[in-house]
Amino acid sequence: MNTNSWKNWKRIVLKVGSALIAPSGNGCSAHQLFPIAQFIIECRKQGKEVVLVSSGSVAAGRHLFDSPERPSLAIKKAMAAAGQAEMVGTWDRLFDFPTSQILLTHGDLRDQERYQSIRDTLETSLEAGILPIVNENDTVTTDLLKVGDNDNLSAMVAAAADADALIMCSDINGLYNKNPKLHEDAELLSVVDEINDGIKAMAGGAISSTGTGGMLTKLQAAEKATAHGITTYIVNGFEAETFSRLVRGDNPGTMFTPYKNPMQDDLHWLTHTTRAQGEIIVDQSGAGQVLDEEQNLSSDHLVEVKGNFNIGDTVLVKTKDGTRLAKAVANYSSCLMSFISDQQSPNDHSFPTIESLIEEDNIAVLKEA
Numbered sequence: 001m002n003t004n005s006w007k008n009w010k011r012i013v014l015k016v017g018s019a020l021i022a023p024s025g026n027g028c029s030a031h032q033l034f035p036i037a038q039f040i041i042e043c044r045k046q047g048k049e050v051v052l053v054s055s056g057s058v059a060a061g062r063h064l065f066d067s068p069e070r071p072s073l074a075i076k077k078a079m080a081a082a083g084q085a086e087m088v089g090t091w092d093r094l095f096d097f098p099t100s101q102i103l104l105t106h107g108d109l110r111d112q113e114r115y116q117s118i119r120d121t122l123e124t125s126l127e128a129g130i131l132p133i134v135n136e137n138d139t140v141t142t143d144l145l146k147v148g149d150n151d152n153l154s155a156m157v158a159a160a161a162d163a164d165a166l167i168m169c170s171d172i173n174g175l176y177n178k179n180p181k182l183h184e185d186a187e188l189l190s191v192v193d194e195i196n197d198g199i200k201a202m203a204g205g206a207i208s209s210t211g212t213g214g215m216l217t218k219l220q221a222a223e224k225a226t227a228h229g230i231t232t233y234i235v236n237g238f239e240a241e242t243f244s245r246l247v248r249g250d251n252p253g254t255m256f257t258p259y260k261n262p263m264q265d266d267l268h269w270l271t272h273t274t275r276a277q278g279e280i281i282v283d284q285s286g287a288g289q290v291l292d293e294e295q296n297l298s299s300d301h302l303v304e305v306k307g308n309f310n311i312g313d314t315v316l317v318k319t320k321d322g323t324r325l326a327k328a329v330a331n332y333s334s335c336l337m338s339f340i341s342d343q344q345s346p347n348d349h350s351f352p353t354i355e356s357l358i359e360e361d362n363i364a365v366l367k368e369a
C-alpha cells in the first residue's frame with residue numbers, strides 16, 4: 001500500500017548523488033556517508049526495506065587516471081569500472097548486514113523480460129535482508145542504451161521495486177524557485193503537488209563537475225515516481241538533521257505528493273520507463289481508437305512508419321500533424337509495418353487488413369494527448 005507518511009512506508013528507495021558521495025569529485029567520502037548509513041540502519045530497525053541507488057563510481061575511480069579536467073568517454077568508463085568496487089566497498093564497510101551490487105542500463109529496464117528479472121532480484125534480495133546497491137552500468141552503456149542519470153534511474157528502480165517512497169539526497173536542501181547556488185534570494189518549496197511547466201522552469205542544471213543533470217533530472221524522476229504513487233523527496237544529504245527529521249515524519253526538504261490514482265504497473269512502465277524506438281502515424285479514426293484504449297489498432301489506420309523497431313519495442317503513436325497520442329508496444333517490426341503500409345492504397349483493398357498492429361492492453365495514452 002502506498003501511503004503518504006513515514007510511519008506507513010514499507011519500502012524506501014534512497015538515491016545518493018555524486019555531489020554528496022564525492023564532494024571533491026575525486027574519491028568517496030565515507031565521512032559524508034555515515035549519517036546516510038545510520039538512516040538506512042534506522043529504517044531497517046523499524047522494519048522498512050531499503051534499496052540504495054548510489055552514484056559516485058566515476059568520481060571514485062578518477063584518482064587512478066592521469067586525466068585532464070574533462071576526461072574522454074573511454075576514460076570515464078574505465079573510471080566507473082575501477083571506482084564502482086571502491087564505491088560499493090565504502091558503503092559495505094558501514095553496515096553489518098549484507099549488501100549486493102546491481103548494475104543496470106536502460107536496455108535492461110526497457111526490455112520486458114529483463115525488467116521482470118530486475119524486479120525478481122530486488123524482491124528476493126530484500127526478502128533475504130540484503131541491501132541492494134544500484135548504479136548505472138556505465139562501462140557498457142552507449143547513448144542508445146543508457147538512462148544517463150541516476151535520478152531517473154532511481155525513479156525507475158522505485159517503480160520496479162514498488163516502493164512507497166523515493167528520497168533523493170543531494171548537496172542542496174530541495175527545489176528552490178531558482179538555483180540557490182546562483183541566486184541568494186532563492187526560496188525553498190516545501191511541497192509540490194503538481195510538476196507543471198512553472199515548476200519545471202525553476203530547475204536548472206548541475207553546477208558541480210561531479211553532478212549529472214542537476215534539478216532537471218530530479219524533477220523528471222519525481223514525475224515518474226509520483227505517477228506510480230510514490231512519495232518523493234529531494235533532501236540535503238550533507239545535513240544529519242535531514243535524516244532525524246525524516247524519521248520523525250517531518251519534511252526536511254521538498255516533498256512531491258504522489259498521484260491519488262497511481263498508474264497501473266504495466267502502463268507506468270510503458271509511459272515512464274520505456275523509450276520509443278520509432279513512430280507509427282495513424283489517421284483520424286485510428287487516433288480516436290488509440291485514445292479510447294478499447295480497441296486494437298488495425299492496419300487500415302496506418303499512414304506511415306518511422307524509425308527502426310522490432311516486435312515488442314515501444315513506439316510512439318502520432319497523428320499526421322505530429323500530435324503525440326500514446327506509447328505502445330509494437331506487434332510487428334518497422335520493416336513489416338512499412339511493407340503493410342506500402343501495400344495499402346485507398347483504391348485497392350486487395351491487401352488484407354492486419355487486425356492488431358498494437359493491442360489495446362499495450363497502449364498508454366500520453367497526458368498531453
Ligand SMILES: Nc1ncnc2c1ncn2[C@@H]1O[C@H](COP(=O)(O)OP(=O)(O)O)[C@@H](O)[C@H]1O
Pocket residue numbers: 016017018019020169170171172174175176177178179180181202203204205206207208210211212213214215
Ligand atoms: N531550482 C533549483 N533548486 C535547487 N538546486 C538547483 C536548482 N537549479 C539547479 N540546481 C542545482 O542542482 C544541483 C544538484 O544537482 P546535482 O549536482 O546533479 O546533484 P546530485 O549529484 O546530488 O545528483 C544543486 O547543487 C544546484 O546547483
Ligand SMILES: N[C@@H](CCC(=O)OP(=O)(O)O)C(=O)O
Pocket residue numbers: 016017018019054055056057058059080135136138148149150151210211212213214
Ligand atoms: N553512474 C554515475 C553517476 C551518474 C549520475 O547521475 O550522477 P548524479 O547526478 O550525481 O547522481 C557514477 O556512478 O559515477
